[in-house]
Amino acid sequence: MEASTTTAAGTRAVPELGTARRRWGEDVIKALLVLAALISVLTTTGIVIALLRETIDFFGSVGVWDFLSGGKWTPLFEPGSFGVRPLVVGTFLITAIALVVAAPLGLGAAIYLSEYARPRVRKTIKPVLELLAGVPTIVFGYFALTYFTPNILQDLLHLEVNIFNALSAGIIMGFMIIPTVASVAEDAMSAVPHSLREGAYGLGASKLQVSLRVVLPAALSGIVAAIVLGVSRAVGETMIVLLASGQVASNSVDPREPHFSLASFIGSTAGGDTPTGSIEYKTIFAVGMLLFVITLVMNLISIRFVRRYRQVYE
């Protein structure tokens, strides 16, 4: 400021710009926006605090080791038994079935969309596939229980399944997560540079070879991310399991039998009338904590893998 007035001295005065007037309104608006952004942080904090508080309380009356390693889950009986293993077994059994369906079908769809489909075909198929992701889970549950189990599993395939069974819930859940797996995997495959494909074609590779031996390995971290994300969605799914897989805490790994999962236990037990402070109430939070930790770890793994393929190619 000083310098400009001295050089201008003698000729015409340069307009005095000065420092801009501080606009308080702008600051207030920025503060409001920050507050809004903090709500999402508060949500996470709220989830952790809510779960932690009651879970610590729960472990005041049930040993941590008894909870994590016990094989008998009868929390609503007197005296209750709080071994969470049956719920974990049920959760991962159903998730495994879902994965057997969703991994090959989702990856197949992704390879087709990324490598084979012409732009116009892609533009029609993608929204149809995404419709699957838009169907409410309760509708999948209805379909699994009232159509898929009796008409497909029992009548068409002649399987000796209970009307409530893990197989039906798992298969339908697999279809539910196909769009998730397919879309993340397709993003990863589309991010593989064209020069890699062209190099392989130049050496005489066929489209099949390029897809399976060049694109697939190059997009591997993204594909892992897609599958982990699918698993995390399956682990947290409540309604399909609650409706189609019944509500029996079982250590068996027979998919023809009914099974409980972590999420479906919460759904079946929590309701408006569970008294605060009762062991039932605390059980919901302890199981919720376990579910939250499992899905959080999977999401962090998935985010890390996605970041890796972005770093390599972009």
Added chain:
Amino acid sequence: MSAHGQVVGSAKRSRRAKDLGFRLLLLACIGLSILLLGMLLLDVVGDGAGHLNADFISSFTSISADKAGVQAALWGTIWLMAVCALFIVPVGVATAIYLEEYADSERWYNRLIEVNIQNLAAVPSVVYGILGLAFLVRGPLALGSTILAGGLTLGLLVLPVVIIAGREAIRAVPPSIREGSLALGATQWQTIRRQVLPAAVPGIATGVILALSRAIGETAPLIVVGAATVIAFNPSGLDSDFTALPIQIYDWISRASNDVNNYKPLAAAAILLLMIILVLMNSVAIWLRNRYEQKW
């Protein structure tokens, strides 16, 4: 020479056959997914279409299956969506504006907010129900199992969807628009308010509709929050007890599987109604996107 040519020829043929087989296999993956979707839709329409009529929509739930309807559930859902929208639009858009226009993404706290939103998007919905139960229904706010508690729980659940869509819409507005406005002497907020936001509205609106269409079908968090299953009155306000379409569907399916009464067509009809609302919402979103999409 000719034998050699034959070998090459047959290798080529088998390669081509393999290629074709692989292509068909991939198509089968997509075909199977679409087939299941088709089966699901046909099943629901077949079970429920006969029951979906004006009486069904205007009646309350009832002990006898042939008189039962969804009026209370439908109004409950409408109320929930209104609360949810009133929460997610200001909070979601403000968060998106902050992250895109103000936040310096090198700072640790802004990175924390971003990672946090990514994680929230993948937290199981039933866990949001637990959050609602502990803090909204009981605990510090003690709202009870009301419309307000249910709507806010759903709002928190779908907030990341709005934030992510809002950020994309705001990012798509080219920097030259901002620079032009700032060069003419507008403040940062004036620029956002009069230039960036109007250009980003279609994208934001699409995101909000998609978020609501996710919220409308959510069942698990409402069960945990304590939505009632049998209610024969419409919500009268924010502090009213409520039921909602997915809850009503869940109740009817449970009854149907106990063979108490013939509740299966009722569940199917309510599902059909829910799916029709979903299709309408998505059509509006697609229409908005196509009608107002701006190419810069």
